[in-house]
Amino acid sequence: MLRYALIAWALLCNGPIAHAKAANAGSNLEQTNLAPAWLNNPMLKTSNSNPGNEIIGGALSNDRLIVGIVVQHKGKQSGICSGLRIAPQVVLTAAHCFCRDGQVTRLPPLVTNQTYINSRPKAIWIEAVAFQVFPGWSCKRSSVHAYDLALIYLADSPEGVEPLQQSVRKVPKESQIKLQPSCNMFSLFPNIRNIDQLVSENHSKILVSGYGYQEKDKIGTRNEVELGVSSLTCRSELASNLGCRSFKEFILGAGQRDFGRRDACGGDSGGPAFVRDDDGKLIPVGVVSRGVRRHGPFQKGACGAGGIYTHIGVPEVQRWLVNSGVRQNSEPCLN
Amino acid sequence: MKKFLCIAWFIALTGCNVINSYRVTGDDAKEPTQNASGAYFLPKHLVVATIDSTGIVVESKAVQDRTTLLQVGLKLSGLSHDTITVAYKDGLLSKVTSIADDQTGAVLTELAQAAGRFRTNINPKDDKEIPFVIEFDPFDQDESEMANNIIGNKFPGTCVEVELVPGSWSRGCGPRSLESLLVDLPDPEELRDTIKSVEPGIYYKRSLDHRVHIVFKRKSVGLHTLKFANIAPVFRIDVNRTTFVKRKTEIDFEDGELTSVMVDKPSEVLGFAKLPVTLANAYISGVVDAFAQRKSVQEARASLMNQQAATLKAEQSLIEAQIAAANNANSPQERSAALASISRSTNFQNGGANSGSANRITYRSLQNLKDCQRVLEKTEAQCIETFRILNTNGQD
Numbered sequence: 001m002l003r004y005a006l007i008a009w010a011l012l013c014n015g016p017i018a019h020a021k022a023a024n025a026g027s028n029l030e031q032t033n034l035a036p037a038w039l040n041n042p043m044l045k046t047s048n049s050n051p052g053n054e055i056i057g058g059a060l061s062n063d064r065l066i067v068g069i070v071v072q073h074k075g076k077q078s079g080i081c082s083g084l085r086i087a088p089q090v091v092l093t094a095a096h097c098f099c100r101d102g103q104v105t106r107l108p109p110l111v112t113n114q115t116y117i118n119s120r121p122k123a124i125w126i127e128a129v130a131f132q133v134f135p136g137w138s139c140k141r142s143s144v145h146a147y148d149l150a151l152i153y154l155a156d157s158p159e160g161v162e163p164l165q166q167s168v169r170k171v172p173k174e175s176q177i178k179l180q181p182s183c184n185m186f187s188l189f190p191n192i193r194n195i196d197q198l199v200s201e202n203h204s205k206i207l208v209s210g211y212g213y214q215e216k217d218k219i220g221t222r223n224e225v226e227l228g229v230s231s232l233t234c235r236s237e238l239a240s241n242l243g244c245r246s247f248k249e250f251i252l253g254a255g256q257r258d259f260g261r262r263d264a265c266g267g268d269s270g271g272p273a274f275v276r277d278d279d280g281k282l283i284p285v286g287v288v289s290r291g292v293r294r295h296g297p298f299q300k301g302a303c304g305a306g307g308i309y310t311h312i313g314v315p316e317v318q319r320w321l322v323n324s325g326v327r328q329n330s331e332p333c334l335n
Numbered sequence: 336m337k338k339f340l341c342i343a344w345f346i347a348l349t350g351c352n353v354i355n356s357y358r359v360t361g362d363d364a365k366e367p368t369q370n371a372s373g374a375y376f377l378p379k380h381l382v383v384a385t386i387d388s389t390g391i392v393v394e395s396k397a398v399q400d401r402t403t404l405l406q407v408g409l410k411l412s413g414l415s416h417d418t419i420t421v422a423y424k425d426g427l428l429s430k431v432t433s434i435a436d437d438q439t440g441a442v443l444t445e446l447a448q449a450a451g452r453f454r455t456n457i458n459p460k461d462d463k464e465i466p467f468v469i470e471f472d473p474f475d476q477d478e479s480e481m482a483n484n485i486i487g488n489k490f491p492g493t494c495v496e497v498e499l500v501p502g503s504w505s506r507g508c509g510p511r512s513l514e515s516l517l518v519d520l521p522d523p524e525e526l527r528d529t530i531k532s533v534e535p536g537i538y539y540k541r542s543l544d545h546r547v548h549i550v551f552k553r554k555s556v557g558l559h560t561l562k563f564a565n566i567a568p569v570f571r572i573d574v575n576r577t578t579f580v581k582r583k584t585e586i587d588f589e590d591g592e593l594t595s596v597m598v599d600k601p602s603e604v605l606g607f608a609k610l611p612v613t614l615a616n617a618y619i620s621g622v623v624d625a626f627a628q629r630k631s632v633q634e635a636r637a638s639l640m641n642q643q644a645a646t647l648k649a650e651q652s653l654i655e656a657q658i659a660a661a662n663n664a665n666s667p668q669e670r671s672a673a674l675a676s677i678s679r680s681t682n683f684q685n686g687g688a689n690s691g692s693a694n695r696i697t698y699r700s701l702q703n704l705k706d707c708q709r710v711l712e713k714t715e716a717q718c719i720e721t722f723r724i725l726n727t728n729g730q731d
Contacts, residue, residue: 195711199721202728231731235703235722239731243503246703247710315712 056304057262058225061209064113065188065282066272067091068211068220069152070125072107073100080117080220081109082210082271083152084284086188087326091128091152093270094287094310098131098150099139111154117211117220128152134320147248147317148289148310150270151324187327191283193275194313195233195247198285203275204229206252208309210268210288225262230254230306242292244308254292254306264288265303273309286311375405375428377540378591380563382473382547384486384495387466391551393495395561396470397590399427405538427591431537473497473505473545474565483507492553497563498546511550513558539588540564564591 069081069091078100083093091111098104108128130153136146193201208227211220230251234244244251252273253263264271273286286309311317322328376399385392422430467489471482473496483494484507494508504512542562549557707718725731 196721199724199728199730202730229730233703233707233725233731235725236731241500243500246706314710316710 055208055210055212055223055225055262055264055268058209058223060115061222061224062115063209063222063224063282066209066211066222066224067111067113068117068222069093069097069270070110070112070117071097071100071105072109073105074107078105080211080267081269082212082222082267082288083111084188084272084274084282084287085113086151086284086321088186089154089156090324090326091154092272092284092287092312092321093150093152094148094289095133095137095146095150096139096148096289097270098133102139104133104137104139109152111152115222126154126156129155132324134317147320149287149312149317149320151321151326153325187330188282188284189318189321189326189328190330191281192313192318193283193285194318195311198232198313201275206273206275206285208252208264208268208271208273208288208307210264210271212265212267220267223268225264227252227262227264227307242306242308243290244292247311248314249289249308249310250286251292251306251308261304263291263304264307265291284312285309286313375423376400376591377405377538377564377569378427378542379472379474379565380542380561381470382482382495382497382561383468383470384482385466385468386486386490386493386551388490391490391493391495391549391556393547393549393557393559393561395563397427397564399591400565428537428539428588430588431586472565474499474563476506480506490552492550494550496548496550497561498548499566504548508548508550511553511555513548537586539570539591540567541570543567 065085067083067085069083071079071081073079079097081093081097083091086092095104098109108131110125110127112125114124132151134147134149137148137150138146205226205228207224209222209224211222230253231239231244232250234240234246234249234251239251240246242251242254250273268288269290271288272282272284273288275283275285277283289308289310291303292306292308312321378397379400380395380397383394383396422428467486469482469486471478473479479496483496486493486495486507492511494511496504496506496508496512498504498513542564543566544560545563547557547559547561548555549559703722704715704718707713707721708715711718711721713721
């Protein structure tokens with residue numbers, strides 16, 4: 001196990017060729033015990049070792065702009081995803097959340113902004129009236145040209161369904177004030193960072209939030225974690241080999257620092273990647289899409305090796321948001 | 336005045352490319368001054384699975400990739416004794432030779448080609464049984480899925496999948512797939528390297544190693560490496576008069592894939608140019624069980640990476656040989672033409688005479704520039720500025 005972890009670590013840190021060398025030299029590394037200490041107590045979540053899919057290494061999030069989504073298929077609850085309320089009744093999430101049996105499901109999802117999703121009957125849900133996936137998205141064929149994004153339109157604003165939680169993480173109160181029921185004109189669109197701004201701001205860490213199940217099919221909790229930026233534009237061969245599309249996506253948590261300790265996971269799909277400005281305002285930069293390609297010990301269902309996120313600060317996505325009814329300007333919502 | 340114009344015209348001819356390729360249809364119209372010498376396709380590979388009740392044999396077979404038909408055109412010179420022949424086999428390039436008077440020394444760049452055939456089950460076949468044979472393009476997802484459905488109907492629990500890019504496998508093995516992606520598969524069409532605009536030269540592909548996973552009667556019985564040219568980058572050799580025709584040149588292809596380049600030139604560059612490459616044999620034998628399979632994946636991957644590194648080294652050796660030829664040029668004009676041929680000789684690496692990494696523009700960086708322009712809707716200058724900031728910040 002240690003050898004495989006070392007190989008994967010070398011792949012992530014040094015690229016494919018170095019990976020080949022590491023594969024040959026794996027036993028030497030093992031003998032000289034050069035492995036980072038945390039590898040000896042791995043928190044790698046695999047489908048075998050841990051049924052939970054919650055954000056790894058995170059803490060409770062108090063930000064109710066982040067919502068949980070239950071996707072329905074053939075009249076049944078068929079999976080959980082996460083999303084960001086980008087406008088009072090519009091939720092931005094991932095398109096793949098709606099893929100069932102190789103097709104986009106037809107039933108509108110249910111949405112909640114409660115901290116805990118106990119189960120569908122117990123939670124307070126708001127039914128979506130409609131949703132749309134990014135143009136060109138297909139569940140069957142590869143979606144190289146399309147973005148893994150979708151918008152959900154809610155019948156009602158989910159304000160006031162639950163008292164604010166006292167969070168482990170400190171979330172500035174200003175961001176909560178903007179969510180008061182009287183505020184129905186807000187839009188996060190003006191806050192979206194385009195890639196140019198992201199590049200110049202040079203963030204080394206980005207926040208990710210979502211509602212992964214803590215136990216399989218039992219409870220989902222809104223968690224939040226800060227991840228290292230592994231590749232902001234996926235220009236490199238290594239990022240490309242990990243399945244990331246250049247300038248359309250970015251990779252978080254795939255570096256040595258986060259490896260096995262911090263990551264998004266299954267139910268966090270569609271959740272936001274964001275930063276906060278000095279005033280605590282949520283600045284969206286991306287959407288949780290999928291894990292990086294995994295090999296060896298990181299089989300299907302494993303989390304902890306890093307994730308791929310869809311950029312929303314690119315012109316095509318911004319045009320789509322505006323054309324889909326997301327307001328370009330935000331009304332003040334402080335009162 | 337007319338005399339000078341004629342001389343200039345002859346000089347221009349002697350320095351230009353002697354063997355060109357043109358698309359038969361499309362925007363790259365054949366120039367009227369060219370002598371057509373036949374057409375060829377670039378290669379792609381099919382999976383050929385031969386199955387009977389005792390086992391399965393999988394191999395790859397080169398066929399014509401009919402998406403692009405290229406026409407060879409010869410620009411012959413009145414001032415030079417060009418002897419050029421182009422040979423074809425099965426619609427693919429087989430040999431290009433050009434011979435001129437200057438024949439001193441011999442430099443051979445050997446590019447080895449790994450054998451790509453294996454057996455996954457060595458049980459002797461029943462003579463009475465007629466094996467079932469099926470061919471399919473694993474890079475065509477629909478075709479791959481359909482072929483595996485057919486295989487599965489005849490031999491339940493049997494399938495063949497090919498790793499298209501690391502971690503992503505062709506369709507058809509369902510739950511027995513080694514697919515590690517949660518959601519997305521790359522579109523092979525997007526991966527396929529196509530010729531955007533046809534420039535002078537001879538085009539070829541060098542196959543890349545792809546892992547092939549074989550499931551027979553619900554058991555993984557093999558994880559091997561085979562060569563496929565389907566999504567391999569398209570390379571180009573610039574066969575121009577100054578660098579090649581003054582010497583003897585032989586370019587050999589096998590299945591449309593470059594296998595050797597022989598250029599007669601002064602012996603002092605022998606050390607540079609003779610860089611034989613031995614490609615490792617990635618054959619991994621035996622039936623792998625669930626635990627050992629993961630080990631085999633890693634070993635196959637290591638082997639794959641080594642082979643690809645060797646292949647790239649082979650391409651590099653060709654470039655180095657051309658650089659050496661440029662350094663031994665007899666005149667500034669010859670050197671200039673030689674450098675031009677190096678910088679255009681492949682679309683993978685555009686290093687010019689300076690092989691230092693500082694000035695090296697890789698295929699990846701050109702692709703990045705295109706992606707940046709397309710996705711971010713920026714100009715080239717704006718993208719370069721973005722790259723500069725990213726590099727300054729140490730960001731990928």
